[in-house]
Amino acid sequence: MSKKTRKTKEPKRWLDDSTNVGKIIRGFYFACGFVMLADFVFSIGWHKHAALGESSLMHGIEPLPFFYGIYGFLACVGLVHASKLMRSRKGKNVLMREEDYWDQ
Amino acid sequence: MNTLGASIEIGIHPAFALLIGGLFASFLRGRFASLTMVFAPVLGLWYVSTLEVGSYSSMHLFGCEIMGVVVDSQAKLFGYLFHLAALVAGIYSFHLRDPWQISMALFYAATAVGVAFAGDMLSLFLWWEGLAITSVFQIWSRRTKRAEDAGFRYLFFHVSSGLLLLAGILIRFHEEGSSALSLASLTDSLEGGDLGAVLILLAIGTKAAFPGLHVWLKDGYAEATPTGPVWLCAFTTKCAVCMLIRLFPGAEVLIPIGGIMAVFPIFYAILENDLRRVLCYSKINQIGFMVVGIGIGTELAIDGAIAHAFTHVLYKGLLFMGMGAVLYRTGEIRASHLGGLYKTMPWTTGFCIIGAASISAFPLFSGFISKSIIITEAARNGNTLIWLCLLFASAGVLHKAGIKVPYFAFFARDSGLRPKEAPINMLIAMGISSFFCVFLGCNPQWLYAMLPNQAMGYHPYDATHVITQLQILMFAALAFVLQNLKGKYPAEVPSVNLDVDWLYRRIGRGFIGFTKIFWNGLNQQVHALFMGELVRRVNEFTKSGQVQVLEFISDPLYSLGLLGKDSRTKVKFRLSKRARLGVHPVGLTAFFSTLFLLGFLLMMIS
Numbered sequence: 001m002s003k004k005t006r007k008t009k010e011p012k013r014w015l016d017d018s019t020n021v022g023k024i025i026r027g028f029y030f031a032c033g034f035v036m037l038a039d040f041v042f043s044i045g046w047h048k049h050a051a052l053g054e055s056s057l058m059h060g061i062e063p064l065p066f067f068y069g070i071y072g073f074l075a076c077v078g079l080v081h082a083s084k085l086m087r088s089r090k091g092k093n094v095l096m097r098e099e100d101y102w103d104q
Numbered sequence: 105m106n107t108l109g110a111s112i113e114i115g116i117h118p119a120f121a122l123l124i125g126g127l128f129a130s131f132l133r134g135r136f137a138s139l140t141m142v143f144a145p146v147l148g149l150w151y152v153s154t155l156e157v158g159s160y161s162s163m164h165l166f167g168c169e170i171m172g173v174v175v176d177s178q179a180k181l182f183g184y185l186f187h188l189a190a191l192v193a194g195i196y197s198f199h200l201r202d203p204w205q206i207s208m209a210l211f212y213a214a215t216a217v218g219v220a221f222a223g224d225m226l227s228l229f230l231w232w233e234g235l236a237i238t239s240v241f242q243i244w245s246r247r248t249k250r251a252e253d254a255g256f257r258y259l260f261f262h263v264s265s266g267l268l269l270l271a272g273i274l275i276r277f278h279e280e281g282s283s284a285l286s287l288a289s290l291t292d293s294l295e296g297g298d299l300g301a302v303l304i305l306l307a308i309g310t311k312a313a314f315p316g317l318h319v320w321l322k323d324g325y326a327e328a329t330p331t332g333p334v335w336l337c338a339f340t341t342k343c344a345v346c347m348l349i350r351l352f353p354g355a356e357v358l359i360p361i362g363g364i365m366a367v368f369p370i371f372y373a374i375l376e377n378d379l380r381r382v383l384c385y386s387k388i389n390q391i392g393f394m395v396v397g398i399g400i401g402t403e404l405a406i407d408g409a410i411a412h413a414f415t416h417v418l419y420k421g422l423l424f425m426g427m428g429a430v431l432y433r434t435g436e437i438r439a440s441h442l443g444g445l446y447k448t449m450p451w452t453t454g455f456c457i458i459g460a461a462s463i464s465a466f467p468l469f470s471g472f473i474s475k476s477i478i479i480t481e482a483a484r485n486g487n488t489l490i491w492l493c494l495l496f497a498s499a500g501v502l503h504k505a506g507i508k509v510p511y512f513a514f515f516a517r518d519s520g521l522r523p524k525e526a527p528i529n530m531l532i533a534m535g536i537s538s539f540f541c542v543f544l545g546c547n548p549q550w551l552y553a554m555l556p557n558q559a560m561g562y563h564p565y566d567a568t569h570v571i572t573q574l575q576i577l578m579f580a581a582l583a584f585v586l587q588n589l590k591g592k593y594p595a596e597v598p599s600v601n602l603d604v605d606w607l608y609r610r611i612g613r614g615f616i617g618f619t620k621i622f623w624n625g626l627n628q629q630v631h632a633l634f635m636g637e638l639v640r641r642v643n644e645f646t647k648s649g650q651v652q653v654l655e656f657i658s659d660p661l662y663s664l665g666l667l668g669k670d671s672r673t674k675v676k677f678r679l680s681k682r683a684r685l686g687v688h689p690v691g692l693t694a695f696f697s698t699l700f701l702l703g704f705l706l707m708m709i710s
Contacts (some may be wrong), residue, residue, distance in 0.1 A: 032582050072499040
């Protein structure tokens with residue numbers, strides 16, 4: 001296994017420039033907007049078939065425009081918050097331990 | 105029908121090529137040993153392709169007929185998969201020069217093929233045990249104390265799984281006789297509360313990493329060699345999925361189990377710092393999808409589970425290969441110590457991103473064509489809660505395996521590490537897996553045609569599927585981007601997170617502590633009582649006994665003038681001292697011995 005560190009005269013890469021990172025993030029926002037627009041147009045203009053059967057409580061909600069986007073976004077925000085709580089709560093560790101916890 | 109041998113039908117076993125390869129690898133050295141990892145799977149792959157569906161081979165052993173091989177479309181598909189996985193892992197591990205690790209890897213792949221083609225419970229049990237023993241060497245070969253300990257914990261789970269399987273088989277054999285040895289569905293028996301079926305489910309569940317039985321996976325794989333998880337991730341859990349499909353299709357209990365498996369690992373994966381452990385958690389999450397599909401049990405859902413097992417081996421192997429290359433080149437796998445590796449490992453970065461897109465089930469990548477079948481079937485069969493869980497899991501897997509793994513390893517901050525690009529053999533292996541991830545993603549009909557029910561004419565690329573899937577993934581990614589930009593995403597810190605292993609590792613330590621105190625304490629007490637007190641007292645008794653006797657008889661002997669002319673007190677003192685120290689003159693000892701013998705004879709005569 002080799003661990004090489006070379007700090008002199010390294011060529012600057014495209015991603016090293018923060019403006020380029022900003023361009024990627026902006027492009028990503030546009031892509032999100034485009035997907036939302038596509039969903040909206042598709043839901044209104046064409047037939048978007050429901051995944052759930054009529055007996056399901058969510059049968060009426062699921063085919064609505066943006067349902068998947070909102071669900072995905074909220075799921076991930078909730079996921080990260082819940083994970084943080086699992087790690088530590090009010091400064092006290094819940095599940096997180098030192099790296100050598102099992103070696104002690 | 106493959107027939108070979110004299111009187112009984114027995115074909116060359118599909119695992120034969122890998123077994124012979126393993127045998128050769130055990131005594132070949134250098135590149136010749138590595139070459140077996142390429143040739144044996146290719147040969148095996150060709151042989152599997154020649155097997156006709158419906159053929160079998162059996163042998164008689166101890167009066168029982170063992171169905172060694174039964175070829176059906178499911179077995180054949182898993183046969184292709186395991187050989188393909190062995191080939192890719194073999195190319196990836198080509199630089200290895202450890203014959204022990206190489207031969208055991210091939211034996212391990214062979215046992216997995218054996219499980220896939222097993223025709224009855226007995227042959228399944230033999231291959232199942234082989235799977236446990238051969239796989240652990242991918243962990244032990246790292247040769248660290250941690251790996252050794254993790255290997256033993258891994259083995260504990262897998263040997264227990266084998267014992268549970270044997271117990272289940274024997275209970276069912278006792279109840280039903282030889283018909284219990286067939287690999288027919290046990291779903292009805294399970295739902296009827298049959299203990300044998302429950303034990304068999306537990307045995308398979310241990311290997312499938314059911315909730316609570318899953319810790320061996322994140323524990324063992326994370327301590328394995330850089331190449332180890334590439335082998336490990338392909339076979340053990342997929343054998344379990346293969347057997348669940350055979351034995352428990354449509355078992356409703358699997359639906360909630362699969363739902364839990366799909367959801368709970370995501371939370372852990374977000375927190376985990378070890379990137380291979382993140383992949384382990386995402387592996388449990390992906391197996392959860394398959395278990396749900398098996399639990400739903402419709403023809404399409406079962407096909408979805410098999411298809412997902414197939415694509416999963418490819419993309420999960422690819423991600424483990426990427427992380428293995430990082431570990432191999434940098435010696436580091438903790439997210440907190442990595443970052444910026446794309447600068448010097450661009451190919452590995454690219455392949456890893458393909459793996460990440462596949463596991464996240466982006467359209468045109470392999471995960472999409474299999475995962476969408478299971479999610480669709482969950483919805484169609486009215487499992488709304490499970491459907492919501494699977495959607496949540498789809499969004500979550502993008503966070504942890506889709507973004508976290510490539511982002512923290514190759515981008516994020518600059519760790520200052522400038523390792524070389526992965527070795528060429530690793531790049532070729534990653535390239536092959538990447539090709540299949542994209543190829544199957546774009547041409548699902550190739551995979552669907554091999555499924556037992558040809559996916560029932562399912563078509564993943566309709567507008568609703570593509571738009572809804574893209575939407576959920578893009579907005580899950582948006583949540584990551586926004587949280588990361590605002591510093592709300594949990595920082596990567598060197599740590600471990602307590603899982604169910606806390607219970608048994610703490611109980612285990614407590615048990616060892618208890619036994620240490622109890623048995624050592626008991627030992628000390630017994631030692632003090634018998635060796636200290638009792639022996640001392642017996643010693644004292646015997647010593648003082650002879651002193652008393654001597655003092656008793658010294659008076660008449662002194663009166664007779666046999667003990668010299670010193671004063672009576674002096675003589676008594678001298679005799680007592682000699683008796684205590686055991687230094688009697690020989691004559692005196694002989695005299696008493698004679699006296700004792702005479703007394704004894706007189707007693708006998710009287």
